[in-house]
Amino acid sequence: MGSVKSIPSPAISADERSHEVDHPSSQVARFGADQPLRLDCGVDLAPFQIAYQTYGELNADRSNAVLICHALTGDQHVANLHPVTGKPGWWDTLVGPGRPIDPSRYFIICSNVIGGCMGSTGPASINPATGKVWGLDFPVITIPDMVRAQAMLIDRLGIDTLFAVVGGSMGGMQVLQWTAAYPARVFSALAIACSTRHSAQNIAFHELGRQAVMADPDWHNGGYADRGLHPHRGLAVARMAAHITYLSDAALHRKFGRRMQDRELPTFSFDADFQVESYLRYQGSSFVERFDANSYLYLTRAMDYFDIAADHGGVLAKAFAGIQTRFCVVSFTSDWLFPTSESRALVHALNASSARVSFAEIETDRGHDAFLLDVPEFFDISRAFLQSAGKARGLTGKDS
C-alpha cells in the first residue's frame, strides 16, 4: 500500500491572507479609542475597524439602504470578485443588476463581521497594545456584538433606518438580532435558513470543528501566526465536517452517489477513492486558503451563544413586542442544520407579537446550502417581499 495523501498545504500563503486582515481590498471604517465597541463579555474593544463593501447609491432621503449580513465563512465581498480567491461574490445570485437586491434600486451594504478575517478587527488582526497578532487574546464575541459594530458602521454612513436587513444562516441570526435590538431602525427583515437560537446539535458540530483546529500540531494554542504557521489541516477537517451539515443526504447522493474518482476499482487504501471524498478534501483545502483558523473558532462560538429568547426572560415573543418591522422568514425543506420547525417557532413568536410576518418553506433537496444556490422560488419570494416593502416605504425606482 502506497503513501496516503493528506490535506495539501494552501496555495495561497499566510502573507497574502494576512494582508487582507489589516489592509482589506474594500472600504474600511476605523473607530478610535474614543469610540469603543462594548462587547457582551464586558470588554471595550478599541480601536477597531470594520471592512465593508457598498453597491449602488444612497437616495436623497436615505431610505433605500439594504444591509446584507454574511454567514459564518462569508465576508463583505457579496457581489464582486473575491480578492483572495478571484471567485464571484458569495451571493451574486441574489445581489446585483437584475437580481432581487438590485444596486440600481437599493444602496447595498455588506460588512465583514467583527471577529472575521477579511478586514474587520478579529483574532487575526494586530493587537495595537502588543504589536502582535491578537490570537486567543482577542475577546470572545457574540452575534449582538457583531450587530452593535454594524450599527456603528451604519451610523457612520449617516443612515438612520435601514430599508431592509437581509441574511441567511449566521447572517439570518444577525437579521433577527437587528430587529430585536434596533426595531425602529429596520423597516423590513428577510431572515433565511436561520433560527433565534443555536441548537444543541449545531453546537455539537461546531465543537467538533473547533476540536479539529485545536488538535492540529501547528495551532500552538492559537499562537501559530507568530511562528509563520497555519493549522490548515485541522481547519480543513473542520470545514469538511461543517460542509456535510450544509448539504443533505439526497443532494450528496444525487451529486456523487458512490462513484469513484478517476478509477474503476478501489485502491484498498485511504486515498480519496470516492468522488465525495475528493469533493470534501477540495472544499477543505480551498477554505483554508482564505480563512483564518482562530477566526473560525470565534465565529462558531458566537453562533453557539446566540439565543434571543434567553435575553428576554425565555419568552421569544417579548423580543419582538410591538415591532413594526415587516418580516419575511424563509426555510428550506431539506435543511437539517436550521430546520423549518425553528423558523416556525420564530414565526409563531412574531405572530404573538402582532408583527407583520410572511413565512415560506421552499421545497428543495439541496439542504442548508440552498440559500446560496440558484433557487428561483426563493428569489421570487425575496424579490416580491422587498418590492412590496418598498411600496410601503415609498421607494420609487424601476422594478427589477
Add this chain to the structure above:
Amino acid sequence: MSVQEVLPLNGFTAEQSAHFRADHLLVAEMVKPGSKVLDVGCGDGDLLQLLEMRRVDGRGIELSREGVNRCVAKGLAVVQGDADTDLVNYPDDAFDYVILSQTLQATRQPRVVLENLLRIGRRAIVSFPNFGFWKMRLQLLIGGHMPRTENLPASWYDTANIHFCTIKDFVELCDAIGVKMERAEALDLYGRPLRLRLPWWVWNMFGEQGVFLLSRGGRK
C-alpha cells in the same frame, strides 16, 4: 340586498367587483375598513388582496406551500400553517376578524377551530359549502353516490374535505357553543346571495354555500 348593488358604495369599482369572487366580495363587505384581519386558509390570497384595498391590515395562514409562496409573491403577510394545530399559538383578541373561507370542512376539529376563531378574533366570518343544497341531496338520493359539484369536484376517497355540514348543522353548532350570529347569508350556485328573507329550511335547501358573521355570545 345584492353584492353588485352594495359594493361600489363601499369603495369597490365595478371592475373590481367583476374581478373578485362574489363570496369574497360579500365577506369583504362584512369587514369594517381599517380593521385587523386573519384569513385562515387564505389560498392564493385573493381575499386578502381585496381586503387590502379596503385599508384592512390583513394576515393569512395557508397550509399549501404553493399557496403561501404565491401570497408572499403578491406581497401579502402570509405564513405556512395548519388551522387545526397552529391557531392555539395565537393570543386572545389578536385580530378584529378571523375569516375561515371555504376551509371549515377541511379541518379535523371544526368545533375547536370555531372556538379558536372567536378567541383570537372579536368576530369571525365563516363560509362553507352547504351539503343541504338540493343538488347535493339529489345526488345522494337519486344517484346514490357522495355528491360532487363544480366547487367540490374531488371524489370521496381523495378529498381534503372531511367534515361536511349543512347550513342547519352549522347553525346548531353555533348554538351549542354559544356563538352569536350577527349576519347570515346564503349564496346560490353563482355565488350570489339569496335576496329574500327566507325561512332557514329554504336556505338550507337552496343555498349552495353559507356565509356567517359571528361574534362571541353568552352560552345559551
